[in-house]
Amino acid sequence: MPTTLVWFKRDLRVHDHAPLAAAAARGAVLPVFLLEPGYWAQPDVSARHWQVLRPALLELRGALGGLGQPLLLRAGEACAVLEALHAQQPFDAVHAHEETGNGWTFARDRAVAAWCRARGIAFRQWRQFGVVRGLKRRQHWVRQWEGLMAEAQIPAPSALTPLGLEPGALPEWPPGLNAPTPVPVLQAAGRASALRCLDGFLHRRGEHYSREMSSPLSAARACSRLSTHLAWGCLSLREAVHAARGRAAELKALPKDQRGQWPRALASFESRLHWHCHFIQKLETEPAIEFHNVNRGYDGLRESDFDAMRFEAWASGHTGWPFVDACMRALVHTGWLNFRMRAMLVAIAAWQLWLHWRQPGLHLARCFNDYEPGIHYSQVQMQSGVTGINIPRMYSPVKQSLDQDPDGVFIRRWVPELAAVPAPWIHEPWKMGSAQQQRYGLKLGRDYPLPLLDHAQAAREARARLAEWRRSQPELSRLNREVLERHGSRRRRVEQRAAPASPQGELF
Numbered sequence: 001m002p003t004t005l006v007w008f009k010r011d012l013r014v015h016d017h018a019p020l021a022a023a024a025a026r027g028a029v030l031p032v033f034l035l036e037p038g039y040w041a042q043p044d045v046s047a048r049h050w051q052v053l054r055p056a057l058l059e060l061r062g063a064l065g066g067l068g069q070p071l072l073l074r075a076g077e078a079c080a081v082l083e084a085l086h087a088q089q090p091f092d093a094v095h096a097h098e099e100t101g102n103g104w105t106f107a108r109d110r111a112v113a114a115w116c117r118a119r120g121i122a123f124r125q126w127r128q129f130g131v132v133r134g135l136k137r138r139q140h141w142v143r144q145w146e147g148l149m150a151e152a153q154i155p156a157p158s159a160l161t162p163l164g165l166e167p168g169a170l171p172e173w174p175p176g177l178n179a180p181t182p183v184p185v186l187q188a189a190g191r192a193s194a195l196r197c198l199d200g201f202l203h204r205r206g207e208h209y210s211r212e213m214s215s216p217l218s219a220a221r222a223c224s225r226l227s228t229h230l231a232w233g234c235l236s237l238r239e240a241v242h243a244a245r246g247r248a249a250e251l252k253a254l255p256k257d258q259r260g261q262w263p264r265a266l267a268s269f270e271s272r273l274h275w276h277c278h279f280i281q282k283l284e285t286e287p288a289i290e291f292h293n294v295n296r297g298y299d300g301l302r303e304s305d306f307d308a309m310r311f312e313a314w315a316s317g318h319t320g321w322p323f324v325d326a327c328m329r330a331l332v333h334t335g336w337l338n339f340r341m342r343a344m345l346v347a348i349a350a351w352q353l354w355l356h357w358r359q360p361g362l363h364l365a366r367c368f369n370d371y372e373p374g375i376h377y378s379q380v381q382m383q384s385g386v387t388g389i390n391i392p393r394m395y396s397p398v399k400q401s402l403d404q405d406p407d408g409v410f411i412r413r414w415v416p417e418l419a420a421v422p423a424p425w426i427h428e429p430w431k432m433g434s435a436q437q438q439r440y441g442l443k444l445g446r447d448y449p450l451p452l453l454d455h456a457q458a459a460r461e462a463r464a465r466l467a468e469w470r471r472s473q474p475e476l477s478r479l480n481r482e483v484l485e486r487h488g489s490r491r492r493r494v495e496q497r498a499a500p501a502s503p504q505g506e507l508f
C-alpha cells in the first residue's frame, strides 16, 4: 500500500482538506507538522503565534488520532526531518496545501521540492484559498476564485491506517523561538472554536456588522473574529463562504421585513472573504513585497529617516495620542484589532511619524493572532502610501478618537493613566492646563506622555513631502500603471453591492 506524507502547515483541520483526502484515497497517511527552528527565529514570528497555534495542533492531533493515525510532531529543519522520517517509514508522495508565507517559508518549500525531486518522491500541492499560483495578471482571477468556492467541501477521511510511529511531544515552546515569553492569548486557534465563532457571527452577533465594524468598542463583538482560525486553517475559506451563502439563502426565504440588517451584513462579510484572497494574491504574485515597496518609485521616500525613539513610542503605546495608544495597547494585550484601527496605526506611523513600513509591519505581525503575510504586507504598504494605486489615507488621531470613541470608554480601558479624565479632554489631554491636570490626578509628561509632535502640522508636512516626491519622480505614473496591471483588483458584483466606494481606496 503506498504511503503519503501529509505535511500540515497553516491548514490545521481534517475537514475540507484536499491533500489529506487525496492521500487517504491512495493508501496510508503519515500526517506531520514540523517544528522548524529557522521559522521560529524569523523577525515576523512571535511567542504569541505559538500560543495561538498550540491548542489547534492538540485538537488536530486528537482529530487525526480519532481517525486512526495521530499527528506526528517533529522538530528540525524540513529536509532533515523528511529524510529521517523516510528512513523510518518510506513514503512515495508528499501532499500539502500551497502556502503564501514569508520569504523563509518560500525558500524552505523550494528546498523541500528539490529534496523530493532528488528522491523521486512526488510533491503535490493544492490550492487552499482563492489564490492562484504562477499568476501574472489579474484577468479571470475572480472567476477562478468563484470556481474554487463553488466546489463542494471535501469530507474528512472515514479512517486512516495506523502506522505505529511515535507521535512526538508537543513542546511548551518551539525550538528557535526568539523570545519564549508567555503573553495573554485571548483567542486561540482551533476547530471547535472556529465553528462556534462562525455560527455565532452568522446567527447572532453579525446583524449590525456593517455599522459596528469601525469602532473598536463594538467591532470586537460585531466582526466575525474568524481571522485567526482562517490564518491557521482551522476553518477553510470555502466553509466560511458556504456558511455565509447558506445563511443568506435562509434569510431570503423570510419576508423582507423580517430580515433586518442581515442581508447587508452578509454581503459585506462575503466581500471581505474575497479580499482575503485578493490581498494574499499580491504576495503570491510578488513575494518580494515582504521586503520592498510594491511600487519601486517610492524607494527612498522614507528609508533614511527612521527615528527609533518615535518607533518605540508608537510600538509601546506611548505616543501621547490617547486613542492611538489605546489601540496599540489593546492589540499588544489581546492580539486583535479591527480593520480601521489597524489601518490607523500604520497610517500614523507612516505619515505623522514618517516611519518606513518595514519595522512597524514586523511589530504588528508579531502582535497579530491572525498574522497572514499576504494580507499583512499588502495592507501595511497600502496604508503607508507606497503602492501607487491606493489613495493615501491620513488619519487624524483626534478625529478618529472623537468618531470612534466619543466618550473615551475605550481609551480609559487601555490607558489607565487617563482613567479620571473626562471627554472631551481625554481626546486631547495636552490641551489641559496644570490646574485641570491636577484635578484629574495626573501630570502630563510624567504620568502620561505629551504628544510626540503636533499631529496636524506633521500631517501637513507629510502631504507636502509626498507631493514633492511625486513631482520629482517622472517614472511614477508608468510604475503606477504597472502595479495596477499586476495587482489591481477586478471588481465583481458582490463588492459593488456591498461597498459603495472601494473601502480599500483602490483606484480601478
Ligand SMILES: Cc1cc2nc3c(=O)[nH]c(=O)nc-3n(C[C@H](O)[C@H](O)[C@H](O)COP(=O)(O)OP(=O)(O)OC[C@H]3O[C@@H](n4cnc5c(N)ncnc54)[C@H](O)[C@@H]3O)c2cc1C
Residues within 6 Å of the ligand: 213, 223, 224, 225, 226, 227, 228, 230, 231, 269, 272, 273, 275, 276, 277, 279, 337, 338, 339, 340, 342, 343, 346, 368, 370, 371, 372, 373, 375, 376, 379, 380, 383
Ligand atoms: C495594516 C493591516 C494589517 C492587517 N494584517 C492582517 C493579517 O495579518 N491577517 C489578517 O487576517 N488580516 C489582516 N488585516 C485585515 C483585517 O484587519 C483583518 O482581517 C480583520 O480585522 C480580522 O477580523 P475579523 O476576522 O473579525 O474580520 P471580518 O471583518 O469579520 O472579516 C472576515 C474575514 O475577511 C478577511 N478580511 C477582512 N478584512 C480584510 C481586509 N481588509 N483585507 C483582507 N482580508 C480581510 C479576513 O480573513 C477576516 O477574517 C490587516 C489590516 C490592516 C489594515
